[in-house]
Amino acid sequence: MSEAIPAETIDPRERLLAEVAALPLLPGVYRYFDAQDQVLYVGKAKNLKRRVSSYFQKDHGGTRIGLMVGRIARMETTVVRTEAEALLLENNLIKALNPKFNILFRDDKSYPYLKISGHEYPRVSYYRGAVDRRHRYFGPFPNAWAVKESIQLIQKVFQLRTCEDTVFNNRSRPCLLHQIRRCSAPCVPEGRTPEYARDVRHAERFLLGETQEVMDGLQAQMMAHAERLQFEQAAEIRNQITSLAKVLQQQAVDENSATGRDRDVDILAVRVQGGRACVNLAMVRGGRHLGDRAYFPKHVEEATAVLLDDEADGPSPQASPERQVLEAFMTQHYLDAQVPSLLIVSEEVDPLLAEALSAQSGGKVTTQAQPRGQRRIWLEMACKGADLALARLLSEEGSQQARTRALLDALDVNCEDIATFRIECFDISHTAGESTQASCVVFQNHQMQSSEYRRYNIEGITGGDDYAAMRQVLTRRYSKLAEAAQLGTGRLPDIVLVDGGKGQVSMARSVFEELGLDLSLIIGVEKGEGRKVGLEELVFADGREKVYLGRDSAALMLVAQIRDEAHRFAITGMRARRAKVRTGSSKLEDVAGIGPKKRAQLLQRFGGVRGVAQASVDEIASVKGIGKELAEEIYRVLH
Structure with missing residues (x-):
């Protein structure tokens, strides 16, 4: 043995x-x-x-x-x-x-919905987020524009309100929307009629695709009013029928075509070219075509090569990259998501996929690759959208790659793989020294990497001292990263851009000298004469002469793009921080015993948080529901 x-x-x-x-x-x-x-x-x-x-x-x-x-x-x-x-x-x-050799789609289920609230006089609104069972939701819609267009249709035909509940509860007369016949004004006693609930029901059925039923119901109500000699009410319903008929005509809804039967359908078209892929998803909800949205997966070349060589099981050697991309999208997109009963696809897919989606959704899911009639028109539209979206992406990427290469050439930088070339850019933003904030944005793989952006609240400096702010943010950003880079566990950027001239570059130079980092990484973007766009010059921390790239330079376009993104990111963060400090809204919300109702009463009484802060304890206590002790606590927190 x-x-x-x-x-x-x-x-x-x-x-x-x-x-x-x-x-x-x-x-x-x-x-x-x-x-x-x-x-x-x-x-x-x-x-x-x-x-x-x-x-x-x-x-x-x-x-x-x-x-x-x-x-x-x-x-x-x-x-x-x-x-x-x-x-x-x-x-x-x-x-x-997130494996490197798998086709990966970005996890984006943040679709917008149309919401009809559970109010006695419901409000129709745009909504994105977690659902609440007290309300009804219709969708999903491919984009915000599709939701807002549907809201406009509902306003025009059914005249449902769109105002916030706080506005609704405090109106004494109808608003302009009532004057232009876009709202029946349930905010005032004259508009609170049983007909509003009827219109809400009709709007819900319209969104569900029951358009013929809605038309039949309206016509029956119009005839009933006419028989009772209620000609004004009959005329109002007649106007609704006319508006609805125009909407249906514009939507080209034909009850004899596939549209009348297919109330909820997803149409998926895929295109692969130049190592990139696009899946265009078009949505039909309630029998209406709502538009489309394009998705661009990662790792397409790597993943399709692995799958094509894998002959033992699963996709055959003849399986096209289009089919592989489409199957990857369908499984990832509909995972733990709502799946319509019919999926019209531009490529034949594995029957196992429909079986798995059916088991997951609890209802039968069918895929159709060679549709006819109206379904074929939908698929052709989706394919055309995929072609255009992919062509636009390839054009933009080609332009970005050219810009990256132009910048490398202008700076005489050697880089084996320009896709790994990384730029980090910093900017400082404040308002007269108030709420100073620094931003860091990242450019890599020929595009801005928004998931790696960072904001830094700057504290302990003299207001308006941009040099001290730059010192603080660079020290915080690179002190730990420098140690990690020395140990081989982190990576420094290839270029550090700072928005400023010699002064900011000198400050960055001193920080890098303290940290023992390469000074050639630092480049300042100095405004040109008269601060005119296109006249910027690059300033170097290692003693090199300034470089003017030229107004039409592709390299300058890339530098300006990154610099402007850093400025945008810094200023939006600074404004949000400034607004929070000035309004003190978070302080008021944190007061124990102050809920939404009491907070609304305080804001309405004093005209905002600033007015509450200026009020005395006795004035705050005079608000209904606010006692002496609570008023003292509010005053203490706000001061």
Whole structure:
């Protein structure tokens, strides 16, 4: 009997192959990790052993899959009961782990809705956020414009109110919307009639796509009023019918076409070109085409190369990149989201996908790749939108890459991969020394990286001292980063832009000297003569001469773009901080015993928080519901 070989003496590659050989012949999900324990790839399989073995049974050479396999240090697997479960788990892990060799769509379920409140006289409004069961929500809509257009239609046809409840509760006469026949004015006693509730019901049915039922109901009510000789009421309903008919005509709703049957449909069109992809999602809700939204995934080239080479299971070698991108979008987008019963797609997709979505949504989900009639028109519109969106993206990226290359050439910077070239830009903003705030924005991979933006509240300096503010923000930003860079666990930017001339550059130079950082990283953007746009010059901290790039320089356009973004980010943060300090609203909200009702009474009585702060204890106590003790607490907090 031979002795067991100690585990620590086994080659890691041999251990990995032994794990592959021991995998079960069952469906599941697998994850590959590199030596730094970063996830490389997440995949699903109906037969784990056969699927995973295919990666290691042949030499993939210098292909992308070969590069990935060469980096695999370990793997993890999870066995599931069915392929549908594997599909859902795979995409949960893709969204959570962000693997480099998977197609990844940005997690954006922040769709707007149209909301009808649960008020006695409901309000129609635009809404985005968590739902509240007291209200009714219609959508989702692809964009804010589609919601606002629907609200305008409801105002025109059904005359529902759009005002806030605080305005509604304090009006003594109808507003201008009532005068132009866009609201029936339930804010005043004359407008609080049973007809308002009827109009709310009609609006809800209209949004659900029951347009013919709404028309029939209105016509019956008009005839009933006419028979009772109530000609004014009949004329009002007649006007509603006329307005609704015009809306339906503009929407081109034909009850004999597919539109009449398809009340809730998503149309998905995909295009792949130049290593980039676009999925255009168009929405039909309540039988009305609401518009579309384009999505652009990451890692398309890497992921499609891996999938195309993977012949053992899942997508076949003939599966097009378009199909792979579309399937990735459908699983990730509809994961834990509302799925309509019909999905019209530009590419045939795996039937397993519809099965998994049906199981998740609790209702049958059907996919259709070759529609006819109205559905075909919808798909052609979505395909055209995908073509235009992808062409626009490629054009913009080409322009941005050209700008990045122009800046590298102008600064004589050597960079093996210009996509990794990183710029961090700083700006200081305040109002006469009040609420000073610094911003840091990041440019990398030829675009602004908004998720890496940071704001810094500047404290302990003389108001208006921009040099001290710049010293503070650079010290806070780079003191820890410099230590991490020396240990190899962090990365400094390739360029640090500061919005200012010699003074700001000198301040940045002193900070970098204290931290032991390379002075050649620092570049100041100095305003030109008369502070005219296009005359800016670049100032260097390492003693190089100033550089004027030229008014039409692509490099200057990039510098100006980054500088302006830093300024925008700083000034918006400063204004928000200043408003918070000046109004003191957070202080009033934090007073124990002050809820929304009492706060509204105080603000209405004194005309705002500043008026409350200027009031005496006795004046505050004179407000209904505010006792002496509470008034003293309010006065103490605000002072």
